[in-house]
Amino acid sequence: MSRSADPRADIATERGAVTLQAVTKRYGDQTAVDALSLDIQPGEFLSLLGPSGCGKTTTLRMIAGFEHPDEGDIQISGRSVLGTPAYRRDVNTVFQAYALFPHLTVAENVAYGLQQKRVPKLELRERVAAALEMVQMRGFADRKPTQLSGGQQQRVALARALVNRPAVLLLDEPLGALDRQLREEMQLELKLLQAQLGITFVFVTHDQDEALSMSDRIAVMRDGRIEQLADADTIYARPASAYVAAFVGQQNFFDGVVAPDGAGVDSPRAQLRPATPLSGFAAGDAARAAVRPEFVELSADRPSGNVNIASGDVIGVSHLGEMLQFLVQLDEQTAVLSRRPTPDAPALSVGDRVWATWRPDAVQVFPAGDAAARSGYVPPPTAAQISDP
Incomplete structure (x- = not known):
């Protein structure tokens, strides 16, 4: 079977590719996302960067399936997910509020999603152990979330998302609750983890340092649109507008x-x-x-x-x-x-x-x-x- 004449068409069908085509989302008479189009490559670390109200979290929630666009199309791994509920999409989401079950142990929290999918017990134990090992939390498997620091809880939330082996991992300001030193450590760990796994990461943040330090590309958003989409060097050194120049760096x-x-x-x-x-x-x-x-x-x-x-x-x-x-x-x-x-x-x-x-x-x-x-x-x-x- 011959490959498409347009290599982007082949990339768009690979596992982990995300395509938004003229996506619009309104709340009453307010347009949160305005005819936004975006191609995210398989295995890419892409950040949606911008101030509060720019549409970045709404965009992420539409990819996740928690919100539904009024217009346009969203494709994951080459297939439209319009009408597909969140739990049936090949994505997982990590939020700023880790939402761990306080009455379950770390291992039980990580295993929860696999149990809902009725994964066989032996496979479940192996996958939970591997996920905890991946985030350096295997030694904490029997602890409860209240016995963990903020950074450790963040790692458990990551493990819970990664254990499902999603094509796309969505992260909605997941480091916002951490102190500065821990946040910087987690930035490095997230980037290393993404490079190791090769999973597509879509990261929402208002923190320019996070976006610059981790991203393959950054989409700077403004009023529901993308003001500039480029790699970190280009965004910083050659901003497309005074808006981008002011928001990224001083x-x-x-x-x-x-x-x-x-x-x-x-x-x-x-x-x-x-x-x-x-x-x-x-x-x-x-x-x-x-x-x-x-x-x-x-x-x-x-x-x-x-x-x-x-x-x-x-x-x-x-x-x-x-x-x-x-x-x-x-x-x-x-x-x-x-x-x-x-x-x-x-x-x-x-x-x-x-x-x-x-x-x-x-x-x-x-x-x-x-x-x-x-x-x-x-x-x-x-x-x-x-x-x-």
Whole structure:
């Protein structure tokens, strides 16, 4: 049998492939998901990233079968699942609330789904043991959930989902209840586990660090649509809009106008010249330029020959472990953040007058109407608004 002329058609029928075709979900007169189309490859770790209300959890719940689209189609492993109840879909879901049965042991919790499927006892015991071994919880098989830490309960919830050997594992903010150190440890473990198993993971999060550290691709969502779909490097270094630039990582935004020669943006207290002339802009157009804090260098003396430059006063210095963060006030309305590796950070103190510079390839320019504020972006703080990071 010959393969399709379109290789994507073959991928879409493989176990673990997920396809959403113009999927729309409404609640009354509110559109939660708006004609969303998405192809998730078999064995891929894909994150749906965005703020509350962007439609990411609704999208996940429609894949799981807990919600049903008003329009469009959802296919898993090449077959439409419209009308198929959640328990008959080849997926399992892990939630932020682990929903473990408190009266059952760890092993009994993991075995519950297999018992409902009437899996033979010998096979059940073998699969439960293998699942617990996979998440390093075999030694806790006889404990009750209340005797476990949050991270251990998370591992049990994963084992309970994985023991069913689903084609797709759906994870709805599963690390949100963990403290920072444990959350970072679980991020590494989840990625290692996914790579080991080769199962398709669809991960919902509002935490950019989680998405960047684990994902093969990230779908940044906004108002029920995908604003940008790409790998982590592209999302971070080449955001498609000011919305994505603001939501993923931090940015210094400068509003201004396109320079007469079209080479960059002139802002009241800074000039910003990207590595290449602007495309799609005319001289005098309102524009928004962005520079990430890690690309802002500071010095007490004015550097020579740099066209990307601004000057101001240091009004805050924060220690972030491996980085030092400087807050520089340019004027009453504008401040700029700079983050430098601690060993190489300049010896600057609050009150010092400094020059801020950045390389041309660090400058990104967006249309002025591309509202970053809708992503939760807050303009750089003034002196009266300084708070701890």
